[in-house]
Amino acid sequence: MNYYNKIKEQLIKSEIYDRAKDYSKDRHKVSVYFEIGKLLSEAGKEYGQNIIKQYSEKLTMEVDKKYKVNNLYKMRKFYEIFSNEKLYPVGTKLSWSHYRELLVVKNVDAIMYYIDICEKNNLSKRELQQKIRNHEYDRLSDEAKTKIINRKQLKVDDLIPNPIIIKTNSLKEKMLEYALKQVILNNLDNFLCQLGTGFTYVGNEYRIKVGNTYNYIDLLLYNIKYKCYVVVELKITELKKEHTGQIMTYMNYINKNVKNLEDNDTVGIIICKRDDKYVIEYCSDERIIVREYELV
Numbered sequence: 640m641n642y643y644n645k646i647k648e649q650l651i652k653s654e655i656y657d658r659a660k661d662y663s664k665d666r667h668k669v670s671v672y673f674e675i676g677k678l679l680s681e682a683g684k685e686y687g688q689n690i691i692k693q694y695s696e697k698l699t700m701e702v703d704k705k706y707k708v709n710n711l712y713k714m715r716k717f718y719e720i721f722s723n724e725k726l727y728p729v730g731t732k733l734s735w736s737h738y739r740e741l742l743v744v745k746n747v748d749a750i751m752y753y754i755d756i757c758e759k760n761n762l763s764k765r766e767l768q769q770k771i772r773n774h775e776y777d778r779l780s781d782e783a784k785t786k787i788i789n790r791k792q793l794k795v796d797d798l799i800p801n802p803i804i805i806k807t808n809s810l811k812e813k814m815l816e817y818a819l820k821q822v823i824l825n826n827l828d829n830f831l832c833q834l835g836t837g838f839t840y841v842g843n844e845y846r847i848k849v850g851n852t853y854n855y856i857d858l859l860l861y862n863i864k865y866k867c868y869v870v871v872e873l874k875i876t877e878l879k880k881e882h883t884g885q886i887m888t889y890m891n892y893i894n895k896n897v898k899n900l901e902d903n904d905t906v907g908i909i910i911c912k913r914d915d916k917y918v919i920e921y922c923s924d925e926r927i928i929v930r931e932y933e934l935v
Contacts, residue, residue: 642682643694646675650702668735676718679711691715716742723747733757736764740771748788749776755787760836769832773804795865795906795928798835802931803910805830819873819932820857834908837864847892856889867903868893874911878929882909886927 653671682690691711698706717738720726725747737757744750753776757767776784778800786793806829807822823830824843831838838860845856858871870889874882886907893905907927 672714676714679715752776802933837862868905870907878911
């Protein structure tokens with residue numbers, strides 16, 4: 640087979656297609672680049688790995704300057720990754736820009752996870768890039784990963800990574816709870832993205848009255864996907880028993896006074912400095928989720 644002529648023909652057709660049509664361009668480009676990657680892989684086996692450099696020199700002169708060595712290597716790698724039988728059916732669901740970001744991910748199950756959240760949340764290339772750089776999949780629990788692999792139903796706590804990455808320019812060793820909350824509010828979109836799917840902001844220092852005393856919830860969120868309010872309490876220390884009692888009081892208040900009949904029971908998230916396993920086991924309420932935070 641004349642691999643070069645076949646590659647050149649497909650790329651020229653792709654260039655014409657891009658100029659003629661305004662819709663489905665990305666999906667078409669992904670399909671073309673997958674086929675180019677296949678041809679490059681086969682040509683490499685027959686003529687040696689240096690063939691990509693030779694093809695690139697000719698393609699940049701005869702088709703377009705963008706077909707440099709690095710881009711052709713990416714097409715080949717794209718084929719090699721997504722020819723995997725677990726990934727092949729999803730090979731054209733995102734844009735080429737998204738797939739270029741996924742080329743650095745080595746774990747097939749992690750790639751499937753990132754593709755899934757991109758589709759469900761309509762993530763941009765930049766948002767996907769951030770999740771990959773923060774190793775979001777790696778920070779999920781083993782139980783959550785097993786559910787993802789087996790396509791099982793996930794709960795709200797399954798997709799909240801541990802630790803939660805919080806960006807700050809402040810002095811980390813002098814962080815107070817008030818300062819931690821301000822850092823989160825200053826980067827609210829990133830924080831909600833860190834928590835996972837469907838979280839929306841309701842308010843901070845949310846005032847409630849328990850008996851004759853006013854209390855203030857650090858952050859009150861709502862999860863659209865799971866249809867429940869989410870109480871978030873921030874602690875700069877390790878988790879203590881009184882923290883679980885405090886958040887349960889807040890959750891019960893929201894259940895009785897704020898949530899509607901169609902809403903599910905309120906969930907609580909305690910974000911603390913260290914993960915005290917004893918206290919987590921002591922707290923038997925599955926609605927309370929404990930996560931560490933890491934300042935970067």
